[in-house]
Amino acid sequence: MSLDAALAAKILKAVDDNFDRQMEFTKTLVRFASLRGAEGPCQDFVYAEMDKRGWSMDRFAMDEDAIQRHPGGSPFSADHSKAPIVVGIHRPRQETGRSLILQSHVDVVPAGPDKMWSRPAFEPHIEGDWFYGRGGADMKAGHAAMFAVFDALKSIGLQPAATVTVQSVVEEEATGNGALQCHLRGYRAEAVLIPEPEEEKIIRANAGVLWFRVEVAGLPVHVSHAGSGQNAIEAAFGLIGALRGLEAQWNDKKGEHPLFAPDPHPINLNIGKIEGGDWASSVPAWCAFDCRIAIYPGERPEAMRKAVEATIASASLNDRFLSNNPPKVVWNGFTTEGYVLEPGSEAEAVLARAHQTATGKPLEELVTPAYLDTRVYALYDKVPALCYGPISENIHGFDERFSIASMKRVTRSMALFVAEWCGVEPV
Amino acid sequence: MSLDAALAAKILKAVDDNFDRQMEFTKTLVRFASLRGAEGPCQDFVYAEMDKRGWSMDRFAMDEDAIQRHPGGSPFSADHSKAPIVVGIHRPRQETGRSLILQSHVDVVPAGPDKMWSRPAFEPHIEGDWFYGRGGADMKAGHAAMFAVFDALKSIGLQPAATVTVQSVVEEEATGNGALQCHLRGYRAEAVLIPEPEEEKIIRANAGVLWFRVEVAGLPVHVSHAGSGQNAIEAAFGLIGALRGLEAQWNDKKGEHPLFAPDPHPINLNIGKIEGGDWASSVPAWCAFDCRIAIYPGERPEAMRKAVEATIASASLNDRFLSNNPPKVVWNGFTTEGYVLEPGSEAEAVLARAHQTATGKPLEELVTPAYLDTRVYALYDKVPALCYGPISENIHGFDERFSIASMKRVTRSMALFVAEWCGVEPV
Numbered sequence: 001m002s003l004d005a006a007l008a009a010k011i012l013k014a015v016d017d018n019f020d021r022q023m024e025f026t027k028t029l030v031r032f033a034s035l036r037g038a039e040g041p042c043q044d045f046v047y048a049e050m051d052k053r054g055w056s057m058d059r060f061a062m063d064e065d066a067i068q069r070h071p072g073g074s075p076f077s078a079d080h081s082k083a084p085i086v087v088g089i090h091r092p093r094q095e096t097g098r099s100l101i102l103q104s105h106v107d108v109v110p111a112g113p114d115k116m117w118s119r120p121a122f123e124p125h126i127e128g129d130w131f132y133g134r135g136g137a138d139m140k141a142g143h144a145a146m147f148a149v150f151d152a153l154k155s156i157g158l159q160p161a162a163t164v165t166v167q168s169v170v171e172e173e174a175t176g177n178g179a180l181q182c183h184l185r186g187y188r189a190e191a192v193l194i195p196e197p198e199e200e201k202i203i204r205a206n207a208g209v210l211w212f213r214v215e216v217a218g219l220p221v222h223v224s225h226a227g228s229g230q231n232a233i234e235a236a237f238g239l240i241g242a243l244r245g246l247e248a249q250w251n252d253k254k255g256e257h258p259l260f261a262p263d264p265h266p267i268n269l270n271i272g273k274i275e276g277g278d279w280a281s282s283v284p285a286w287c288a289f290d291c292r293i294a295i296y297p298g299e300r301p302e303a304m305r306k307a308v309e310a311t312i313a314s315a316s317l318n319d320r321f322l323s324n325n326p327p328k329v330v331w332n333g334f335t336t337e338g339y340v341l342e343p344g345s346e347a348e349a350v351l352a353r354a355h356q357t358a359t360g361k362p363l364e365e366l367v368t369p370a371y372l373d374t375r376v377y378a379l380y381d382k383v384p385a386l387c388y389g390p391i392s393e394n395i396h397g398f399d400e401r402f403s404i405a406s407m408k409r410v411t412r413s414m415a416l417f418v419a420e421w422c423g424v425e426p427v
Numbered sequence: 428m429s430l431d432a433a434l435a436a437k438i439l440k441a442v443d444d445n446f447d448r449q450m451e452f453t454k455t456l457v458r459f460a461s462l463r464g465a466e467g468p469c470q471d472f473v474y475a476e477m478d479k480r481g482w483s484m485d486r487f488a489m490d491e492d493a494i495q496r497h498p499g500g501s502p503f504s505a506d507h508s509k510a511p512i513v514v515g516i517h518r519p520r521q522e523t524g525r526s527l528i529l530q531s532h533v534d535v536v537p538a539g540p541d542k543m544w545s546r547p548a549f550e551p552h553i554e555g556d557w558f559y560g561r562g563g564a565d566m567k568a569g570h571a572a573m574f575a576v577f578d579a580l581k582s583i584g585l586q587p588a589a590t591v592t593v594q595s596v597v598e599e600e601a602t603g604n605g606a607l608q609c610h611l612r613g614y615r616a617e618a619v620l621i622p623e624p625e626e627e628k629i630i631r632a633n634a635g636v637l638w639f640r641v642e643v644a645g646l647p648v649h650v651s652h653a654g655s656g657q658n659a660i661e662a663a664f665g666l667i668g669a670l671r672g673l674e675a676q677w678n679d680k681k682g683e684h685p686l687f688a689p690d691p692h693p694i695n696l697n698i699g700k701i702e703g704g705d706w707a708s709s710v711p712a713w714c715a716f717d718c719r720i721a722i723y724p725g726e727r728p729e730a731m732r733k734a735v736e737a738t739i740a741s742a743s744l745n746d747r748f749l750s751n752n753p754p755k756v757v758w759n760g761f762t763t764e765g766y767v768l769e770p771g772s773e774a775e776a777v778l779a780r781a782h783q784t785a786t787g788k789p790l791e792e793l794v795t796p797a798y799l800d801t802r803v804y805a806l807y808d809k810v811p812a813l814c815y816g817p818i819s820e821n822i823h824g825f826d827e828r829f830s831i832a833s834m835k836r837v838t839r840s841m842a843l844f845v846a847e848w849c850g851v852e853p854v
Contacts, residue, residue, distance in 0.1 A: 110705035112712045116644075173708065211707050217543075233701050233716070237664045272711055273704035274660050278537035280638050280699035280717040280760060281600065281798075282823040285539045289660070290707040333707060371708075396709040 002353050003420045011419055012358065014152040015412045022148040022411065023131070023404070025049075027124040029140035030133040034106045039083035039170045042106045046143075046168045050088030053150060055166065058087040058185070066184050067177050072380055074175035074211075077332040081107065081170045085178055087187065090150065090164040097162030097423030099189040103179065103373060104143035105172030108135030109396050116398040130393075130401040137392035137402035142195030143168065145389075145411045149418050152411075154427055161423035165189060172373050174211070174333045179373035183380055191347035191421060192377040192385045193414065197392035197402055200359065200410060201366035202348065205259040205340040206387075207266065207294035209371040210304060211333030214239055214312060215288045216276075217325045230321040232287035233276040239327060240271055240289065242315035246307065247293065257296040259340065259367045266369045269293045290332075294369045297338030305331060336371055339378035339385070347384035351417050355388075358412035363388075388413070429780050430847045438846055439785065441579040442839045449575040449838065450558070450831070452476075454551040456567035457560040461533045466510035466597045469533045473570075473595045477515030480577060482593065485514040485612070493611050494604050499807055501602035501638075504759040508534065508597045512605055514614065517577070517591040524589030524850030526616040530606065530800060531570035532599030535562030536823050543825040557820075557828040564819035564829035569622030570595065572816075572838045576845050579838075581854055588850035592616060599800050601638070601760045606800035610807055618774035618848060619804040619812045620841065624819035624829055627786065627837060628793035629778065632686040632767040633814075634693065634721035636798040637731060638760030641666055641739060642715045643703075644752045657748040659714035660703040666754060667698055667716065669742035673734065674720065684723040686767065686794045693796045696720045717759075721796045724765030732758060761798055766805035766812070774811035777848050778840065782815075785839035790815075815840070 032042035051057050061084055067073035111121035111134045119125050121134040131141065146166050153159055165187050169178030216239065218232030247269040260266040270292045277284025295304045309329050316322035341348070355363040377385035391406035459469035478484050488511055494500035538548035538561045546552050548561040558568065573593050580586055592614050596605030643666065645659030674696035687693040697719045704711025722731045736756050743749035768775070782790040804812035818833035
């Protein structure tokens with residue numbers, strides 16, 4: 001069943017020979033500061049590159065109504081990206097192999113304060129084996145690898161012998177609505193591969209994620225009478241304390257989720273952003289903080305949302321002011337379920353063989369308490385959804401970086417996987 | 428020594444007759460949203476109104492170097508106003524009376540969220556005895572009253588028989604540098620009156636104020652590994668707790684300051700503003716919060732600044748991350764001493780008589796734990812610096828308002844005070 005050894009060797013050499021070009025392509029992608037809402041120019045570049053390769057092109061916007069009706073849809077907020085989703089479809093001469101969706105996202109998280117970076121965040125920089133830059137690891141390296149697989153095959157006169165849908169999405173970092181929109185657009189395949197930076201391992205399970213904003217009102221007075229007012233900022237601290245209690249409860253349940261039990265702290269609450277007040281000498285009348293918390297696979301986002309709301313409501317009851325001025329919980333992003341990749345699929349077996357051949361090592365598995373777009377395909381298409389990508393450090397942090405050698409190994413695996421899963425035919 | 432009763436009655440009637448015009452003038456002032464840095468148009472209006480009255484005009488900028496060299500100067504920050512200070516000088520035909528400085532500020536604190544106001548903050552609105560609008564009470568009502576005193580006297584053919592310097596300043600709400608700049612410009616008088624909204628009482632003492640910003644660095648990581656990062660927002664909470672401890676210590680010392688001892692809580696720390704983080708799913712790398720704290724009269728700002736810095740430093744030592752990444756304390760506004768108005772001055776006696784005649788009640792005194800510009804004249808000119816103005820509610824809050832009847836009584840007092848202190852002469 002596995003790939004002919006001579007063909008495999010030829011493909012691996014082709015990947016290696018193309019690798020410098022692949023890194024240049026990655027650099028170009030990283031130079032786009034494709035922050036949420038600003039992914040347009042990067043998507044235009046991606047569109048042109050796909051088009052250049054002769055793929056059938058599709059470009060479309062989110063369908064907010066359809067997303068909101070879908071159980072996997074996350075709420076829209078004013079910050080929701082309006083950038084297009086770009087899809088390029090490779091169609092073979094003859095459909096002899098198994099179809100595949102390859103997907104990457106171009107949206108990147110904010111760089112944070114410049115001074116925390118050793119070099120400018122959006123100037124790609126290589127030092128030793130590390131490729132630095134915001135969004136390089138997460139996940140423009142993987143994005144470039146999707147193209148590199150086609151380019152390497154083409155350099156030896158080959159192409160996949162099945163339909164391969166290459167999807168460049170947005171909103172992976174905030175809602176997961178980009179991947180869902182591809183599903184709603186009707187794209188389907190017998191397997192999906194998303195090359196997120198996952199340590200050259202296959203994701204066995206991942207958590208769902210909830211995003212919410214808590215808005216606290218205060219009672220502003222002149223600070224000389226601060227005792228008679230209500231400081232919204234300090235009221236927020238109390239609510240955050242209550243949410244930490246909820247996080248602890250949820251971590252205590254990890255025994256019910258064997259895949260997550262080995263993780264010392266699978267459920268992470270993050271207070272990611274806070275804003276409040278207008279003036280040092282006025283008791284602040286408002287404070288809002290943005291949170292992210294994980295949920296276990298199998299848990300329904302709606303139920304967990306209710307638990308968050310109940311935690312805020314009950315903490316407010318203990319406060320004279322907040323009980324009369326209840327804080328508001330706004331669901332402004334991720335409302336997504338986790339998933340488990342069921343072991344034993346043929347797609348996973350093909351990837352495991354490809355990884356063994358490409359790297360000389362068996363494919364290990366990983367459970368991650370973060371959001372992944374693969375959930376759309378695992379939960380709603382019910383096809384093998386493989387998340388597998390390079391070794392990285394500091395994604396979402398400063399000096400985000402990926403290992404170049406690892407990226408080469410991953411690209412080699414991806415090429416062998418495509419060749420075996422889809423089959424190959426002459427260009 | 429006191430004013431001839433017939434003249435007093437004539438003056439009081441003139442104030443009453445002019446009062447509608449005075450309220451219109453107040454409305455015009457309130458319509459200027461003269462927030463910090465945006466006081467220019469309001470000051471231009473004030474300049475024109477002074478000029479129209481035939482006063483000698485002066486308009487000048489802050490001299491940052493001179494302010495920084497002066498012990499009463501507060502640090503400049505990027506937010507420091509660049510709006511001019513406007514001074515109009517009334518000079519009599521014959522200098523027979525005692526000179527006087529009248530001063531008001533035109534800067535107002537931010538309105539905060541619109542929805543918290545019953546009506547738009549900068550649209551003056553009268554309901555019953557209350558005049559609503561941001562900056563109406565604090566202190567455009569008093570500002571308009573300075574003009575009203577002259578207008579009322581003029582309507583009966585009189586004017587002060589001494590030099591009266593009418594100063595319209597900025598930066599009262601953030602640094603006190605406007606009043607100090609008038610002092611540095613060389614303006615002096617035998618007494619000063621500032622009509623801040625102080626419940627128709629005379630301020631016996633007020634607190635000094637320190638403003639500072641604490642900047643906390645975090646160590647951002649992807650939230651799925653939140654435990655290995657350092658959340659700058661939550662680190663800030665710990666520092667705020669330590670500052671609350673310092674506030675409690677300072678309140679415990681109130682026995683050493685008999686004027687403040689009756690106040691249950693004379694030293695108020697306010698956490699007025701907070702900002703931190705960029706993204707719900709990234710551990711926040713930074714958080715900064717703005718504080719205001721009071722100090723007792725006689726305490727040196729430099730010493731109290733050191734106490735604040737030591738509190739932050741010692742709280743950071745208890746934290747593994749903060750001890751290696753010490754938070755920064757930035758002094759970005761008020762660094763001012765408190766003052767005591769020494770009882771027994773002739774100026775205070777004249778105001779007490781004026782108040783008794785105008786309102787039928789004895790003048791009471793008030794100790795306030797807030798900043799007042801009178802400190803410049805009390806501390807550095809060492810002249811009687813009288814702070815006295817109308818009854819108000821919710822200054823720095825929503826639906827800020829002053830009592831119209833109170834403002835009329837205060838204007839009557841002010842007119843009698845000016846007439847007795849400066850004497851009057853025919854226009």
